Amino acid sequence: MATATIIDGKDFAARLRAAIAVQVADLKKAHHLTPGLAVVLVGDDLASQVYVRNKGIQAQEAGMNSFDHRLPTTVTAAELLEKINQLNQDPAVHGILVQLPLPKHIDADAVIDAIAVAKDVDGFHPYNAGLLAVGGAGMVPCTPVGCLMLLKHQLGKLAGLRAVVLGRSNIVGKPMAALLLREHCTVTIAHSRTHDLAEECRRADIVIAAVGKPQMVKGDWLKPGATVIDVGINRITAPDGKNRLVGDVDFDSAVQVAGAITPVPGGVGPMTIACLLLNTLTAACRQRGIPVPEVQPAAE
Structure with missing residues (x-):
C-alpha cells in the first residue's frame, strides 16, 4: 500500500531561516538596521525555557538582536505591563513576544493588548486579528503562517480546495x-460541538488538526490523497513506558490514506520559530518605512 509524502517542516524551516538571514544582512548593509526581537518569559516552566532559548539562538543565527527578559512567577501584572511599555518605547526592539501561558494572577488578554500593534510579532493583538479578518x-x-507555507510548497495553488480546520482558537x-x-479555499471550522466530525474531515482536500487531543484524527477520517497538517504537540506514555511526542493525528493510520502529511515532531513546530523571525523582519522594515522584502526559502 502506498504511503503519504512526508512534509519535512524541519528542512523547510532551515531553508527559510537561511533566506531570512540573507535579507537581514542586506538590511544591515543598506539601511544600518538590525531587527531586534524581545522575548519576555515569566516563571520557570521548563518547556517554555527551552522554547525561548531556541528562539534566541535562531534569532542570533539569522543576524538579529535577541533580548531575553526573564521575570519571576511572583511578578505583578503592573510590573509586567511596565516592562512591556519599556519595550514598546525601545527603538532597538522591533518585535515583542510574551511567552504563554502566564501565571493565573495575570490577565493574558491585558498583556497582549499592551503590546504595541506594530511590534506584535505573535499576531495576537485584537487589532492585528481584525486586519487579518478583513484582508488587511x-x-x-506564526503557526498558521508556517502551515500555509508548507501547504503552498506541497500543493501550489490552493484555490477551490476544501479545507477543514479542526480547532477554533485565536492562536491557530x-x-x-x-x-x-485568502487563498480561495472553501473552509470549514470544526470543533468539539461539530456533529460527525469524521465525516466533515472525509470531505476535505486539506485537514489542519489543532485541537490538542493526542492521535484523535484517524486514517479512516481522511479523504484518500488529502494533505494533512498536524499542529498538535502532545506528550504521551507509550506502551513501553517511555514518553514520546505525538500529534493530534494518528500518524500510523493516516499515513496510509493521506497524500501528504506533516510528522510530529519535525513538521509544523520548526516553522513557528522561523515565521516568528520572518514577522520580526517584516516589523523592522515597516517601522522604518522600508519595503518589506519577499523572502523565498533557499532551494532544496
Missing part, C-alpha cells in the same frame, strides 16, 4: 481559516 496587512500568528484555528479563505 497586519501581523499574522481562526487565523488559519482566514488565511485559507
Whole structure:
C-alpha cells in the first residue's frame, strides 16, 4: 500500500531561516538596521525555557538582536505591563513576544493588548486579528503562517480546495481559516460541538488538526490523497513506558490514506520559530518605512 509524502517542516524551516538571514544582512548593509526581537518569559516552566532559548539562538543565527527578559512567577501584572511599555518605547526592539501561558494572577488578554500593534510579532493583538479578518496587512500568528507555507510548497495553488480546520482558537484555528479563505479555499471550522466530525474531515482536500487531543484524527477520517497538517504537540506514555511526542493525528493510520502529511515532531513546530523571525523582519522594515522584502526559502 502506498504511503503519504512526508512534509519535512524541519528542512523547510532551515531553508527559510537561511533566506531570512540573507535579507537581514542586506538590511544591515543598506539601511544600518538590525531587527531586534524581545522575548519576555515569566516563571520557570521548563518547556517554555527551552522554547525561548531556541528562539534566541535562531534569532542570533539569522543576524538579529535577541533580548531575553526573564521575570519571576511572583511578578505583578503592573510590573509586567511596565516592562512591556519599556519595550514598546525601545527603538532597538522591533518585535515583542510574551511567552504563554502566564501565571493565573495575570490577565493574558491585558498583556497582549499592551503590546504595541506594530511590534506584535505573535499576531495576537485584537487589532492585528481584525486586519487579518478583513484582508488587511497586519501581523499574522506564526503557526498558521508556517502551515500555509508548507501547504503552498506541497500543493501550489490552493484555490477551490476544501479545507477543514479542526480547532477554533485565536492562536491557530481562526487565523488559519482566514488565511485559507485568502487563498480561495472553501473552509470549514470544526470543533468539539461539530456533529460527525469524521465525516466533515472525509470531505476535505486539506485537514489542519489543532485541537490538542493526542492521535484523535484517524486514517479512516481522511479523504484518500488529502494533505494533512498536524499542529498538535502532545506528550504521551507509550506502551513501553517511555514518553514520546505525538500529534493530534494518528500518524500510523493516516499515513496510509493521506497524500501528504506533516510528522510530529519535525513538521509544523520548526516553522513557528522561523515565521516568528520572518514577522520580526517584516516589523523592522515597516517601522522604518522600508519595503518589506519577499523572502523565498533557499532551494532544496
